[in-house]
Amino acid sequence: MRYIVYGIGAIGGTVAARLALSGANVLGIARGPQYDAIAADGLLLRTPMGNQRARFPVVPDPAAIAFLPDDIIVLTLKSQHTRAALEALAAAGVSEQAIVCAQNGIDNERQALRVFPNVYGLLVLMPAVFSTPGIVDAFGTPHHGIFDIGRYPGGDDETARAIAADLTRAGIAAQARPDVMTAKNGKLLVNLANIVGAALGEGHEAIPPIARRLTAEGEAVFAAAGLAHEDVGSNAARRARLMTEGEIAGAERVGSSSTQSLSRGTGSIETDWLNGEIALLGRLHGVPTPANAYFAALARRMLAEGLQPGSIGLAEIEAALG
Numbered sequence: 001m002r003y004i005v006y007g008i009g010a011i012g013g014t015v016a017a018r019l020a021l022s023g024a025n026v027l028g029i030a031r032g033p034q035y036d037a038i039a040a041d042g043l044l045l046r047t048p049m050g051n052q053r054a055r056f057p058v059v060p061d062p063a064a065i066a067f068l069p070d071d072i073i074v075l076t077l078k079s080q081h082t083r084a085a086l087e088a089l090a091a092a093g094v095s096e097q098a099i100v101c102a103q104n105g106i107d108n109e110r111q112a113l114r115v116f117p118n119v120y121g122l123l124v125l126m127p128a129v130f131s132t133p134g135i136v137d138a139f140g141t142p143h144h145g146i147f148d149i150g151r152y153p154g155g156d157d158e159t160a161r162a163i164a165a166d167l168t169r170a171g172i173a174a175q176a177r178p179d180v181m182t183a184k185n186g187k188l189l190v191n192l193a194n195i196v197g198a199a200l201g202e203g204h205e206a207i208p209p210i211a212r213r214l215t216a217e218g219e220a221v222f223a224a225a226g227l228a229h230e231d232v233g234s235n236a237a238r239r240a241r242l243m244t245e246g247e248i249a250g251a252e253r254v255g256s257s258s259t260q261s262l263s264r265g266t267g268s269i270e271t272d273w274l275n276g277e278i279a280l281l282g283r284l285h286g287v288p289t290p291a292n293a294y295f296a297a298l299a300r301r302m303l304a305e306g307l308q309p310g311s312i313g314l315a316e317i318e319a320a321l322g
Helices: 010-021 032-041 079-091 108-115 158-169 180-191 194-200 207-225 237-242 257-264 275-285 290-305 314-321
Strands: 002-006 025-029 043-047 050-054 072-075 098-101 119-125 128-132 135-138 140-142 146-151 173-176 243-245
Touching: 002 010, 010 025, 010 043, 010 050, 010 128, 010 135, 010 158, 072 079, 079 098, 079 108, 098 108, 098 158, 108 119, 119 158, 119 180, 128 257, 146 158, 146 180, 146 237, 158 173, 180 207, 194 207, 194 257, 194 290, 194 314, 207 275, 207 290, 207 314, 237 243, 257 290, 275 290, 290 314
Parallel strands: 002 025, 002 072, 043 135, 072 098, 098 119, 146 173
Antiparallel strands: 043 050, 119 146, 128 135, 140 243
């Protein structure tokens, strides 16, 4: 069984490196300077437990891969890149292989199922940062992350259990579960605050009350849509038991994936698949979601104007939210 990790950023880099270091067969798909760095000298994974350099083959595009029937394709790119990735995989000859959506949001699996029959959802709880080509910082300890995996739209099978076992051997606390989307729905609620921290600046005192408003809208939408969810936040018992955020010498915890995207000037942000998902579900089910709709629009504005994290004043947000 070979793992093809599509998107070697913070999450994909940690997953690919840890699987490779544990002896799994890994191939990465990366682009730009990250591809160049890994192809030349592997990937340096820095953690609270020490640094390790993982070496695994990497290609810039799925077209360069001769896919095998038992390949496990793990999507770790941002949700805004999912459609293009699925089209590239289909064009490269992927058909029955397992597609694992290790991404934020709850729409990636649905997009994948439109194209491929064997789709898996994967909950990702992993504090990691990618800011320099060839280096990924993973702050989780003693486990690098906590993952749940299951078939989409539901169910459990031998493949999910095998993937969970391989991830656990690699130092990521993983389990197979038939209702994985319940956990991913909970993670979506957590991620609704990402854009708030990116707009105001991480650690701003106004983030918690605004986050509670966004979460309340999300919970109302889920109730109307009949979508179950569970608490996967930092206070969840399993999270406290399996993983805390440690320190890495010379590394800074930049913030959420949204803050990282704006800081690096990537040209895209995943807010439309987080807060925008709540706005969409609200419109479909007749539930008002003004706060989530506002922040989805704000993220698009920050991206269009090239604004850095912390560029939006609290007074502007308060005036918009009323």
